[in-house]
Amino acid sequence: MYFKNLQIIFSFIICVSLVLSSPIEIQEETTESGSIQQLEPTEELQVVNDFLKITEFRGDDGIDSLLKVKGFNNDIEFINYMLKFHGYQNDTTFFINNENMACSAFQTPNESGDGFYFGKNFDFFGSNTVILTNYPDNSYSSISTVNTNFIGWIADLLTYEDLIRNYIFNQTVSLSIPDDILRIISLYTPVDGLNEKGLSISVNMLPDVEIVEQNVENNYNLTTLPIVRVLLDKAANVDEALEILKKTNYHPSFGINIHYLISDSNGKAVSVEYYEDKMMITETKVMTNHYLAEGMNNLGQYEEDKRLEIIEAMMSENPNMNAENVRDTLKASSQGMYTQWSIVYDQKNLEATYYLRSNFEQGYNIKLNIDKDNDYSDSDDETITISVDDDEIIGEDSADDNSDDEKTEVEYDN
Numbered sequence: 001m002y003f004k005n006l007q008i009i010f011s012f013i014i015c016v017s018l019v020l021s022s023p024i025e026i027q028e029e030t031t032e033s034g035s036i037q038q039l040e041p042t043e044e045l046q047v048v049n050d051f052l053k054i055t056e057f058r059g060d061d062g063i064d065s066l067l068k069v070k071g072f073n074n075d076i077e078f079i080n081y082m083l084k085f086h087g088y089q090n091d092t093t094f095f096i097n098n099e100n101m102a103c104s105a106f107q108t109p110n111e112s113g114d115g116f117y118f119g120k121n122f123d124f125f126g127s128n129t130v131i132l133t134n135y136p137d138n139s140y141s142s143i144s145t146v147n148t149n150f151i152g153w154i155a156d157l158l159t160y161e162d163l164i165r166n167y168i169f170n171q172t173v174s175l176s177i178p179d180d181i182l183r184i185i186s187l188y189t190p191v192d193g194l195n196e197k198g199l200s201i202s203v204n205m206l207p208d209v210e211i212v213e214q215n216v217e218n219n220y221n222l223t224t225l226p227i228v229r230v231l232l233d234k235a236a237n238v239d240e241a242l243e244i245l246k247k248t249n250y251h252p253s254f255g256i257n258i259h260y261l262i263s264d265s266n267g268k269a270v271s272v273e274y275y276e277d278k279m280m281i282t283e284t285k286v287m288t289n290h291y292l293a294e295g296m297n298n299l300g301q302y303e304e305d306k307r308l309e310i311i312e313a314m315m316s317e318n319p320n321m322n323a324e325n326v327r328d329t330l331k332a333s334s335q336g337m338y339t340q341w342s343i344v345y346d347q348k349n350l351e352a353t354y355y356l357r358s359n360f361e362q363g364y365n366i367k368l369n370i371d372k373d374n375d376y377s378d379s380d381d382e383t384i385t386i387s388v389d390d391d392e393i394i395g396e397d398s399a400d401d402n403s404d405d406e407k408t409e410v411e412y413d414n
Helices: 063-068 075-085 160-169 179-187 224-234 238-246 307-317 323-332 396-401
Strands: 007-010 027-031 034-038 046-049 052-059 102-109 116-123 129-136 142-147 151-154 192-195 200-205 220-223 248-251 258-263 269-275 278-283 339-346 351-356 362-367 408-413
Touching: 052 179, 063 075, 063 224, 075 179, 075 220, 102 200, 102 258, 102 307, 102 323, 116 192, 116 200, 116 323, 129 179, 129 224, 129 351, 129 362, 142 224, 142 339, 142 351, 192 224, 192 339, 200 224, 220 224, 224 238, 224 248, 224 258, 238 248, 238 258, 238 269, 238 278, 307 323, 323 339, 323 351
Parallel strands: 034 362, 052 129, 220 248
Antiparallel strands: 007 151, 027 034, 046 052, 102 116, 116 339, 129 142, 142 192, 192 200, 200 258, 258 269, 269 278, 278 408, 339 351, 351 362
8 A cells, every 4th residue: 555645743732633434333331330331342443432443453563573673763764664564655754742741540459359450541632542452463462542643644745844834833633544544553652551461551741851862782772652562562561571671772752751650460560760861660559740760859740739649548548449449549630621531451350441531430341352272472483572581670689678668769771
């Protein structure tokens, strides 16, 4: 397929007008606390409502191929490579706009004590959402969420100055993105997700400080959101995720600083932050939009922002939560009209329940359907795997030495 002068743009302010797709038939379950509709994605991009679509991908998602070439240090080359991998010949470029998003995320034990939940609020404005289930060859399956307002499409080649003038100052609306293109790009732009091993990830914004650009020879090169896809595909737990990040040069996708909250089905949770070319890992169960690493003095934390206090208070009140407790915690810490979606990821049962636009009476549930006879971790197929030696796990010794501390922080010079 060939799209002449195709330009794919990441933008925080473009309002994407998505093409209409076939509506989806949804099964609904009514509970005392509201209704939950069961979503069944297919490989078509299906409409759930005016601001939510769902889709599924099966097959080779290209991550093994990406890792073989060591990735890319910018979104332009990355998306161009992935689109060509999927058969599209085009010219691509990204527009980076330094607008803010605010998010909160946390992990908590479930009510029976045999598993964990991962909660996430995505705070932005005017978001259109795609939920994508990915069943890749030779990798872990996953559920992930995409804000398609980060993606725009124009049919003309423009200079950077023209892009600024037409898509920022004049607020020009981009063209509708064809469903097949949107499905492919959504694979590589998740802002959160859960994989079949119970690994959960959230991307949260940090305050504007010096932008990190790592450049260690022979490391992988990945930008903000492709990192999420690689970890969902390749990491079974936090330690494996950190081992991958040790071997990766981080390059910010959006021209803004972010940090990751990564947690697993064993109850381990860490924040990963970057500052002055260093990767800093802090053991924590809760993350909003300020630095957590020791020595950063909670940079970015504002007195009027009570989300962290609210979440920690509710976790203290309910040390073991059920799904409704997690939902209520997300509701209490939500930002009204700015909260675009809230997710309850069940790391034991491998499902996610979404609440959209602060409507906590209506949930949307989606499950991972895993073929236990075709487990990626037991596969004999050749693929890129990143092994973890016990003596190389980041922060393991530090965690033992600080077992009584609420947070443990270690630093890695990349």
